[in-house]
Amino acid sequence: MNSFVPTERTTLRRLPRRGEFDRSAVYRILDDGFICHVGFVVGGKPVVIPTSYWRVEDDLYIHGSAASRMLTSLEQGVHVCVTVTLIDGLVLARSAFHHSINYRSVVVFGHAATVDDLDEKMKLMHAFTDHIIRGRWEDVRQPNESELKATLVLKLPLVEASAKVRTGPPIDDAEDYQLSVWAGVVPLGISAGSPISDDRLPADTKVPEYARRYTRPAKAEASDLKQS
Secondary structure, X not given: OOEOOOXXXXXXXOOHXXXXXXXXXXXXXXXXXXXXXXXXXXXXXXXXXXXXXXXEOOEEEEEEEOOOHHHHHHOOOOEEEEEEEEEEEEEEOOOHHHOEEEEEEEEEEEEXXXXXXXXXXXXXXXXXXXXXXXXXXXXXXXXXXXXXXXXXEEEEEOOEEEEXXXXXXXXXXXXXXXXXXXXXXXEOOXXXXXXXXXXXOOOOOOOOHHHHOOOOOOOOOHHHOOOO
């Protein structure tokens, strides 16, 4: 299917024009980010935990210590809500009321399942490393069996999901366009600084190219997204 089917939980009630159900658009947002917030209920109380994630085809993955309360709760099959938000700019309007933010976000609902097969876990850890910084996996010592067993990997099928996007300039009230107040967008994004070498590195160890020139995937072009 090229699009997600809207559900009661993914249908936008306010500003529905900002909603996006196209699967490729949702995947572009997920692939540009690497931090999500995982919401679930444990012991009758809501919990939201930030963590890293990655996508392989039609599944979203998170991982961590096998002793993690979040992961051990999720592997029991409880309802989970995962959100990802990317901030692209501050939208400064002529009025305080109409200030906004340009953003791309995704919400995923579902149930997570444990990945137990060690070979599959190894492939998934490779995919995770490449998602964070491509090329690193080939340079480092890869996980041994003990480390894989100590790592809990959960898979969340991308079945119930949607994106919400805002792009473009501020939208002011008609009469406010006559005000002599600067209005526009201050672009924001991830910018990597110069790598800082570990003090315990041998003096002749060179900084790899993928660290010196690190960038996140390019933002989606405004023409690819809805302006609203």
